[in-house]
Amino acid sequence: MDRVQTIIAAQRDRFLAEFCEFLAFRSMKGDAAGLAGAAEWTAARLRQIGAAVQMWATDGPPVVFAEIGQGATRLLSYSHYDVQPPDPLDLWESPPFEATVRDGKLFARGASDDKGDTLARIQAVEVYQQAYGDLPLRLKFFVEGEEEVGSPHLAPLAAQHADLLRADGVLWEGGGFDEAERYTFYCGLKGIAYLELRVRGASHDLHSSFAPMAPNPAWRLVQALNTLKDDRDNITVDGFMAHVRPPTTAELAYIRAIPFDGAAVKANWGIPAFVNAMSDEAALLRFLTQPTCTICGLRSGFIEEGEKTVLPSNALVKLDFRLVPDLTPGLVIKLLRGHLDRRGYSDIEIVPSAGMIGARSDVTAPVVQTAVAAARQVYGHEPVVYPSHGGSGPMYALVQALGSNGIMAGVCYPDVRMHSPNENIRMDDYFQHIEFLVEFMRRFAENN
Amino acid sequence: MDRVQTIIAAQRDRFLAEFCEFLAFRSMKGDAAGLAGAAEWTAARLRQIGAAVQMWATDGPPVVFAEIGQGATRLLSYSHYDVQPPDPLDLWESPPFEATVRDGKLFARGASDDKGDTLARIQAVEVYQQAYGDLPLRLKFFVEGEEEVGSPHLAPLAAQHADLLRADGVLWEGGGFDEAERYTFYCGLKGIAYLELRVRGASHDLHSSFAPMAPNPAWRLVQALNTLKDDRDNITVDGFMAHVRPPTTAELAYIRAIPFDGAAVKANWGIPAFVNAMSDEAALLRFLTQPTCTICGLRSGFIEEGEKTVLPSNALVKLDFRLVPDLTPGLVIKLLRGHLDRRGYSDIEIVPSAGMIGARSDVTAPVVQTAVAAARQVYGHEPVVYPSHGGSGPMYALVQALGSNGIMAGVCYPDVRMHSPNENIRMDDYFQHIEFLVEFMRRFAENN
Numbered sequence: 001m002d003r004v005q006t007i008i009a010a011q012r013d014r015f016l017a018e019f020c021e022f023l024a025f026r027s028m029k030g031d032a033a034g035l036a037g038a039a040e041w042t043a044a045r046l047r048q049i050g051a052a053v054q055m056w057a058t059d060g061p062p063v064v065f066a067e068i069g070q071g072a073t074r075l076l077s078y079s080h081y082d083v084q085p086p087d088p089l090d091l092w093e094s095p096p097f098e099a100t101v102r103d104g105k106l107f108a109r110g111a112s113d114d115k116g117d118t119l120a121r122i123q124a125v126e127v128y129q130q131a132y133g134d135l136p137l138r139l140k141f142f143v144e145g146e147e148e149v150g151s152p153h154l155a156p157l158a159a160q161h162a163d164l165l166r167a168d169g170v171l172w173e174g175g176g177f178d179e180a181e182r183y184t185f186y187c188g189l190k191g192i193a194y195l196e197l198r199v200r201g202a203s204h205d206l207h208s209s210f211a212p213m214a215p216n217p218a219w220r221l222v223q224a225l226n227t228l229k230d231d232r233d234n235i236t237v238d239g240f241m242a243h244v245r246p247p248t249t250a251e252l253a254y255i256r257a258i259p260f261d262g263a264a265v266k267a268n269w270g271i272p273a274f275v276n277a278m279s280d281e282a283a284l285l286r287f288l289t290q291p292t293c294t295i296c297g298l299r300s301g302f303i304e305e306g307e308k309t310v311l312p313s314n315a316l317v318k319l320d321f322r323l324v325p326d327l328t329p330g331l332v333i334k335l336l337r338g339h340l341d342r343r344g345y346s347d348i349e350i351v352p353s354a355g356m357i358g359a360r361s362d363v364t365a366p367v368v369q370t371a372v373a374a375a376r377q378v379y380g381h382e383p384v385v386y387p388s389h390g391g392s393g394p395m396y397a398l399v400q401a402l403g404s405n406g407i408m409a410g411v412c413y414p415d416v417r418m419h420s421p422n423e424n425i426r427m428d429d430y431f432q433h434i435e436f437l438v439e440f441m442r443r444f445a446e447n448n
Numbered sequence: 449m450d451r452v453q454t455i456i457a458a459q460r461d462r463f464l465a466e467f468c469e470f471l472a473f474r475s476m477k478g479d480a481a482g483l484a485g486a487a488e489w490t491a492a493r494l495r496q497i498g499a500a501v502q503m504w505a506t507d508g509p510p511v512v513f514a515e516i517g518q519g520a521t522r523l524l525s526y527s528h529y530d531v532q533p534p535d536p537l538d539l540w541e542s543p544p545f546e547a548t549v550r551d552g553k554l555f556a557r558g559a560s561d562d563k564g565d566t567l568a569r570i571q572a573v574e575v576y577q578q579a580y581g582d583l584p585l586r587l588k589f590f591v592e593g594e595e596e597v598g599s600p601h602l603a604p605l606a607a608q609h610a611d612l613l614r615a616d617g618v619l620w621e622g623g624g625f626d627e628a629e630r631y632t633f634y635c636g637l638k639g640i641a642y643l644e645l646r647v648r649g650a651s652h653d654l655h656s657s658f659a660p661m662a663p664n665p666a667w668r669l670v671q672a673l674n675t676l677k678d679d680r681d682n683i684t685v686d687g688f689m690a691h692v693r694p695p696t697t698a699e700l701a702y703i704r705a706i707p708f709d710g711a712a713v714k715a716n717w718g719i720p721a722f723v724n725a726m727s728d729e730a731a732l733l734r735f736l737t738q739p740t741c742t743i744c745g746l747r748s749g750f751i752e753e754g755e756k757t758v759l760p761s762n763a764l765v766k767l768d769f770r771l772v773p774d775l776t777p778g779l780v781i782k783l784l785r786g787h788l789d790r791r792g793y794s795d796i797e798i799v800p801s802a803g804m805i806g807a808r809s810d811v812t813a814p815v816v817q818t819a820v821a822a823a824r825q826v827y828g829h830e831p832v833v834y835p836s837h838g839g840s841g842p843m844y845a846l847v848q849a850l851g852s853n854g855i856m857a858g859v860c861y862p863d864v865r866m867h868s869p870n871e872n873i874r875m876d877d878y879f880q881h882i883e884f885l886v887e888f889m890r891r892f893a894e895n896n
């Protein structure tokens with residue numbers, strides 16, 4: 001056992017006790033005391049390791065910002081102290097805010113998402129200090145309390161404190177072991193533009209017998225939607241695909257090395273084939289590198305059981321565009337508006353709601369390559385590197401917007417049950433992740 | 449005042465009192481006593497005029513069938529004793545089952561739909577008998593109790609009793625004065641095929657980030673629907689329009705004579721223009737003679753307020769086809785199935801529900817021409833003749849299926865509030881309608 005492992009082993013009980021304290025806060029939307037308690041606890045724990053802490057107030061829960069260490073290299077850590085509500089409560093085998101260890105797993109709301117990542121990084125600094133002395137880089141913590149509600153203050157705070165937050169690399173939340181126990185990193189997250197298209201017809205629903213005379217907004221919506229995609233599932237919004245960068249050679253190499261069991265995915269979803277009967281390789285490449293235009297909801301007229309002979313007065317669709325870099329939410333709205341107008345659909349209203357710019361880091365950047373090397377050493381195998389996650393997150397504002405690169409590295413494994421009852425992590429993963437973080441910081445200070 | 453008018457005038461109070469008795473029955477779905485009471489009352493009133501009455505049992509409310517009169521000419525009357533529920537009750541100005549006269553109008557549930565038509569025809573026989581003696585034709589009454597629930601037993605009973613029900617003409621329920629106080633007949637009703645198209649994707653809703661890989665049934669439904677209509681609102685189901693007969697010269701002449709205030713209709717609906725910016729004349733012709741394919745409801749995925757990033761596991765549309773003669777519900781399902789299969793949509797399930805064959809009578813038939821002549825005499829103006837109503841009804845089984853022609857002639861006026869609170873008829877209309885019925889029977893026995 002090396003020095004770092006020995007130190008961690010000696011601290012297991014205390015580190016776990018601290019973790020349980022942190023997990024006891026009901027830091028979820030609507031529980032102001034729980035959120036404030038978790039923020040204060042985070043700040044106090046950061047002060048314990050010697051960090052200079054600031055509380056950045058918002059009209060929601062504050063951001064805990066902290067700095068520690070010296071040196072030329074700047075590393076930013078992003079994580080969050082807020083959690084999802086625990087409902088449905090009756091499906092939990094132990095109370096969600098009373099952390100419980102069973103079979104080597106720690107069960108509690110927030111264990112994986114994201115108090116585990118947050119605390120492991122703080123404890124890793126303490127381990128580093130015991131093992132090697134002062135931290136040889138300037139580590140900045142950005143711990144927010146609004147990730148689960150869409151991070152409404154993240155982008156403005158990032159812009160406001162750009163000089164403080166700018167870094168040579170960013171450790172994002174998330175990541176961990178895959179189904180085959182390979183450690184997995186993600187170097188990006190897709191953006192998103194969520195919007196409604198609304199079509200209006202008559203001022204009120206009409207008897208359907210009037211259909212030969214009265215315009216039907218449901219048909220109009222169907223016809224407009226049909227111009228947005230072709231029958232091969234390609235997005236045909238004018239100018240949209242011109243903004244999609246081809247993957248780089250390095251990204252392609254990493255994607256081709258990702259183990260992907262398409263048959264298992266199809267079986268899980270109960271589908272005979274992927275879209276266009278794609279091969280596993282094509283499906284994975286499309287998943288990780290292509291934008292989407294998805295009907296999330298479609299609604300018009302009478303939608304209950306049975307029959308009602310009605311000609312609807314309005315129709316709406318909820319569309320979610322998952323965005324790759326360069327395709328910003330604002331650009332998507334503009335392209336869509338032009339596309340619809342050019343086809344005579346100027347009456348169709350676009351109502352944007354959530355919007356987030358996509359983030360993709362250079363997979364050859366030091367922060368990524370250092371993490372890969374540290375993982376190879378600590379985990380003893382070649383980690384899996386996803387150039388991008390298929391999902392979305394608010395990475396852009398703290399990473400690409402500040403000229404940096406980032407990587408998701410965390411304490412997850414496939415059965416963490418994030419956002420679900422019985423959320424958990426494996427405690428051995430947690431302590432090994434602290435070891436990884438120590439090694440990562442040591443190397444990043446040297447290599448960057 | 450002629451003989452018939454004098455007789456009617458002498459009976460006004462008694463006829464009204466009988467009408468109020470009939471209207472007191474709560475003969476609506478779910479009220480077995482109300483339905484049975486109305487059926488018995490109808491049978492008793494028919495016996496009073498000397499009719500031979502049969503009660504045709506169903507597993508719902510019975511059909512009251514009655515025959516009266518002698519002669520070569522057979523006339524069938526179709527009407528119903530059931531009514532719509534009175535909800536919302538708080539909008540009624542007087543209790544719905546306590547008929548009340550205000551300002552010359554009789555307010556009660558069923559006043560216009562359809563106890564007025566039913567009783568006026570019975571009382572007209574009595575007036576005829578007093579004025580002229582025995583009825584010179586064989587009048588058959590078919591008074592059902594399930595019209596408001598889709599007449600589930602009408603077609604089988606019509607087939608079972610075809611010999612008894614076959615007639616030289618049919619008086620259907622409905623019809624009356626239009627906005628300009630012109631008496632109005634309808635010589636047909638459209639058929640209907642109501643169905644759902646259901647599309648399935650994954651076995652459960654997926655996270656929308658999986659859209660590059662997982663099939664989306666909402667998009668598939670949009671694409672399939674888009675093949676059913678073109679952008680000029682023409683139905684493009686393979687072979688569908690080939691079954692639409694062009695209107696006859698006589699039908700066209702009647703349609704062109706129909707007063708139609710398109711501007712008022714558009715203002716009422718709050719639309720700037722009819723479909724394809726049609727002229728009033730084109731809109732009316734299309735309304736009365738063309739089939740429809742209408743999206744009544746569209747549903748997939750997340751349809752509440754806000755955002756949910758979901759990839760739906762299923763999608764459905766409720767379609768209502770209004771059918772002209774020759775386009776039967778069975779034919780529509782068959783054409784639609786073939787159309788979808790030919791385009792690779794064999795996975796899309798067609799789930800038919802309501803179906804009814806359309807009815808259109810020969811506008812030159814004696815029953816129509818006799819009604820026009822009788823109306824001209826009694827109402828003192830040229831009546832308006834609609835070759836077909838734009839709506840649907842179960843006329844076919846009792847009329848065209850038995851080789852007959854029929855006409856809708858009733859006690860309505862534009863403010864009858866059928867199916868709504870404060871349903872009413874004008875009592876002068878009611879007594880004048882009895883006069884019309886007497887004159888119609890007199891002429892029909894002579895002319896047929």
